[in-house]
Amino acid sequence: PEDKPRVKYGPSCESCHGASSDWEPIHSDYGGKNVKREAETPDHKTKRIADSTATGMAWASMPYDIAVNCMKCHGLARSEISGEAFAKMLGAEHPINQSFEIVLFSQGKMRHWIKERSPARLANLFVAGQAAKLISATEAAAKTGDAQYKAAQMKRAADAKAVLKAVPQAAALIKSPSDAIARKMMQAIGQQDLSGLVGGLIPCAGPDKENLRQC
Incomplete structure (x- = not known):
């Protein structure tokens, strides 16, 4: 609301x-x-x-909702900020991390959870993050005519689609990205273990970047 x-x-x-x-x-x-x-x-x-x-809390058991919130800032895609404003930020050399990935950035030394997440839960979070990335990028690209900003968002969308192709339940989302379809996809996935499909796609960092997920 x-x-x-x-x-x-x-x-x-x-x-x-x-x-x-x-x-x-x-x-x-x-x-x-x-x-x-x-x-x-x-x-x-x-x-x-x-x-x-x-009343608005997104629980850790709601990975898609968590990922949606992450992508608003990390994708330069907050709905309340115009595409023109973001375009000016890019023009002024504000960075946009097109490769931002929620598992990589949430599972380093400063983990929110004391215990490590299982491969199945990380895979679920990874897929949720890619879905949220696709939606935010698609919507952001549609609200501006600035070539640089649009290209950056289309790159994010293309990267997310490339990953989601490994998930059978994502076919409808890839064809027609929307929040409603993304939520249906996550509901269809439920507690299924997708680590065999996407586990090898989850990025990790070297020991020199201890606040990121380690290889």
Whole structure:
């Protein structure tokens, strides 16, 4: 909804998980003022998760929603900023990381999760990231006539399509990129292990870049 709080500036927890004005009090309540997380009842946890989601929280179990938020900034594709403004930024030598990939940048030394994610979960996150990249790039390219900005976004879209071709469920998304189709794809994939299809495509960095996913 348009009247929901939105994150506007700078990286933070909210950059990935959504503006927290509405969901943070719910997310942090385990059943009362002095109730700790380990004492939370199953029914309360179920309701807490549902209510937090309804008020705008993107959980770690919602990889596509997380990836959508990442791509807004890393792809120079925030919907509230015009294509002309982004074109001027590129013209002034603002960088655009066309190869930004969510697994590479989230699984380095400063991992959000203490335990390493399984190959299956990383593959799911990787596919979600490519879907979000395709959508953001396609939409961004359509809102400007600037050749440099358009070319940069089309490169992002082409790269994402090249990866998604390895995923059978992505055929409709590649043909007609849209948020609705991307969500249907992720729902169809569910908990399927795609590591055999895309695991070898997930990039990694050398030991000199410890804050990126290591090879």
